[in-house]
Amino acid sequence: MRLRREVPHTLAGAYALDALTEPDRVRFERHLAGCEACRQEAGSLREAAGRLAAVSAVAPPPRVRERVLAEAARTRQQPPVTVDAPAGPGAGRRATSWRAPRMAVAIAGGCILVALVLGGLFIHTQQRLSLEQAHNRAIATILNAPDATIRSARAVTGGSATVVMSHRDHALVLTTAMLPALPVGQRYQVWLMGPRRTRAAGMLPAPHRGMTAPVVVAGVAPGDMVGLTVEPAGGSAVPSSVPVLMLVLPS
Amino acid sequence: MTEGQPAARPGPAPGRDLAPLLARVARGDQAAFAAVYDHAVAQVFGLVRRVVRDPAQSEEVTQEVMLEVWRTASRFDPHRGSAAAWLMTMAHRRAVDRVRSGLAAAQREARAAVAVTDYDVVAEEVETRLDAQRVRRCLDSLTELQRESVTLAYYGGYTYREVAGLLGVAVGTVKTRMRDGLIRLRDCLGEGS
Numbered sequence: 113m114r115l116r117r118e119v120p121h122t123l124a125g126a127y128a129l130d131a132l133t134e135p136d137r138v139r140f141e142r143h144l145a146g147c148e149a150c151r152q153e154a155g156s157l158r159e160a161a162g163r164l165a166a167v168s169a170v171a172p173p174p175r176v177r178e179r180v181l182a183e184a185a186r187t188r189q190q191p192p193v194t195v196d197a198p199a200g201p202g203a204g205r206r207a208t209s210w211r212a213p214r215m216a217v218a219i220a221g222g223c224i225l226v227a228l229v230l231g232g233l234f235i236h237t238q239q240r241l242s243l244e245q246a247h248n249r250a251i252a253t254i255l256n257a258p259d260a261t262i263r264s265a266r267a268v269t270g271g272s273a274t275v276v277m278s279h280r281d282h283a284l285v286l287t288t289a290m291l292p293a294l295p296v297g298q299r300y301q302v303w304l305m306g307p308r309r310t311r312a313a314g315m316l317p318a319p320h321r322g323m324t325a326p327v328v329v330a331g332v333a334p335g336d337m338v339g340l341t342v343e344p345a346g347g348s349a350v351p352s353s354v355p356v357l358m359l360v361l362p363s
Numbered sequence: 364m365t366e367g368q369p370a371a372r373p374g375p376a377p378g379r380d381l382a383p384l385l386a387r388v389a390r391g392d393q394a395a396f397a398a399v400y401d402h403a404v405a406q407v408f409g410l411v412r413r414v415v416r417d418p419a420q421s422e423e424v425t426q427e428v429m430l431e432v433w434r435t436a437s438r439f440d441p442h443r444g445s446a447a448a449w450l451m452t453m454a455h456r457r458a459v460d461r462v463r464s465g466l467a468a469a470q471r472e473a474r475a476a477v478a479v480t481d482y483d484v485v486a487e488e489v490e491t492r493l494d495a496q497r498v499r500r501c502l503d504s505l506t507e508l509q510r511e512s513v514t515l516a517y518y519g520g521y522t523y524r525e526v527a528g529l530l531g532v533a534v535g536t537v538k539t540r541m542r543d544g545l546i547r548l549r550d551c552l553g554e555g556s
Contacts, residue, residue, distance in 0.1 A: 122535075125542030126523040130459045131516035133524070155444050157542070160549035162451035164517050166494040167502075168409035176408070176422050177400060183426070184396055184433040192389065192437040268464075335438075 121150050128157035134354050138310050142350070145309060190363040193334055250328045254278045254285050267291055267340065267357035271322075275338060277361055283330045284361070286338065290322045291356075294342060300324075301347055303339040303355070304332060315347050316340070336361055381446035382439075389437035396433055403447075404429065407454040414458035414520040424461050428454045455517070462520040501551035509544030512537050 120143040126132050127140050144151050254260060257278035264274045271291035277284035286302060294300065300316040313329045329338070339355040341348075381402060387395035407428050412421040431453055439449050502510055508530070515526045527537040 122538050122542060123523075125513075125540075125545045126516065126538055128545055129513065129516035129523075129541055130455050131521065131523040131526065131541065133522055155448075156549055157545040158452055159445060159448045160545050160552060161455070161513075161517055162445075162448040163494070163498050163548075163552055164502075164513075165406040165410040165451050165454070166498045168413045168518070169405040169495065170409040170412065171405045172408040172422055172425055176425055177404070180400060180426050180429045180433075181393070181397055183430055185393060187430060187434060189389070189391060189433060190435050190437055 121147070121153065124150065124154045124157055127154055128161045135351055138305075138350055142309060247328065250283070251285050251326055254281055254283050254328070257281055261362045263359060263361065265357055265359040269356045273338070273340060273357055273359055275359055275361070277332065279332075279334075279362070281330075282332050283328060284332055284338070286327045286329060288316060288319070288324045288340075291316075291319065291324075291340075293319070297345050298342055299345045299347070300340050300356075301343040301351070302327060302329060303341065303351055304329065304336045305339045305355075305358070306333055306336045310339070310351065312347065312349065313338075315343075315345075332361065334363055381450070382441050385432075385436045385439050385446050388433065389439070396436075399432060400429055403432075403450055406451065410451065410454055410518075411458045413518050414455070415461050420461060424457050425454075428457050431457070459520045497552065501548050504551055505544050505547055506540075508532070508536075509540045509547065512540040513544040513548070516541060 120140060123132060123136065123140050127137065132140060144154060255276055257280050259280050260276055260278050262274065262276050264272055266272045267288075269292050271289060273286060273288045273291075275284050275286050288300070291300060302313040302316060304311045304313045311331070314327055316324045316327060318324070338357075338359040338361065339351065340357040341351045341353050341355050343352060381399060384395045384399050384402070388399055404425065408421065408425045411424045411428070412418065415421045415424055428450075432450060439446060443449075502514070505513065511530060512523075512526055515521050515529060516523065519526075521529065523537050523541060524534055526541075527534040530537065
């Protein structure tokens with residue numbers, strides 16, 4: 113019953129009704145990306161599905177309106193998607209409501225440095241050392257970017273992930289703490305989940321005292337979220353399970 | 364709709380005028396956002412409540428949806444579909460996410476029995492009522508299996524595999540009925556109406 117062996121466009125109805133499981137949805141959206149006619153059909157079925165809401169329309173209590181309008185007044189809006197993401201200091205993107213003070217970035221940087229040192233204990237060869245140096249430089253670049261921002265999320269299974277991200281560099285550094293240990297043969301895999309597609313972004317290294325050494329993820333696009341799934345140790349091309357953690361990135 | 368909000372009354376049928384309003388919302392116009400809220404919130408809240416069931420959680424999800432509209436209005440692209448569909452897609456996805464996240468697991472079993480027949484309309488706006496009548500008439504034009512597949516997924520928040528289990532039919536049959544049912548619904552509702 114795997115999607116890739118089916119005629120995918122038969123799933124257009126289930127897709128428009130949000131009735132696909134997460135892995136099916138990811139695969140179907142990949143199919144849509146390469147099929148204009150399917151996008152047309154899926155769009156028209158979405159329009160039809162949206163009309164079903166008319167049948168159950170009912171006004172919420174007035175307090176919802178008050179809360180929403182008050183919250184909107186102090187919530188920064190996302191900028192429009194532009195074709196060429198500016199490589200400037202990102203002045204127009206600053207000060208989203210969750211933006212952490214620089215002290216928090218510094219603390220996270222400190223945690224990542226501790227993890228770096230732990231990671232460094234396992235370096236043996238000169239070649240690995242130079243790879244590690246390039247890795248460390250990449251991390252330092254992101255941590256010191258003028259638009260570096262930090263964000264954390266908890267995994268549904270326990271544990272958490274922390275990200276420091278720079279739009280200027282289209283890159284982020286990811287560490288995790290206290291994620292549940294996995295059976296032999298399974299690893300945590302990192303994904304960039306965008307509005308259009310999901311990309312594999314590497315495997316988490318084995319944890320050391322509950323923490324994983326920092327992973328650098330490049331090619332981060334606006335609207336991406338970071339997801340973590342449990343996969344076979346060799347990694348998967350597309351997520352094969354529901355993410356244990358989703359982290360919304362700054363826009 | 365709340366009392367004392369003349370900005371959006373008498374409003375057109377939900378969605379008809381939303382695109383230009385959204386363009387203003389994208390530029391930070393809070394009055395336009397209030398108008399979008401007044402246009403759309405009854406459909407959003409009604410749908411969310413139907414899927415999620417729990418009133419407190421439904422209010423929470425409705426707030427999340429409307430704030431997402433505020434935050435992401437600049438991402439709405441009129442070339443890719445109507446404003447109403449954009450907004451209701453957000454609402455339905457958030458409601459379904461809430462249900463599947465397990466937060467609303469306790470309510471899940473209770474939903475199955477009422478999901479199909481629960482057509483109560485408490486909307487105040489005449490246009491919405493007319494729209495609801497048209498939708499109901501079109502739903503009635505589907506075969507029973509098409510209608511049950513579509514409504515269990517949309518109002519119940521079930522996956523197509525779960526729907527197949529609930530109806531006791533093959534997964535492939537449910538997929539086909541969902542697509543055929545929506546195509547018939549789309550054609551019955553007509554282009555742009």
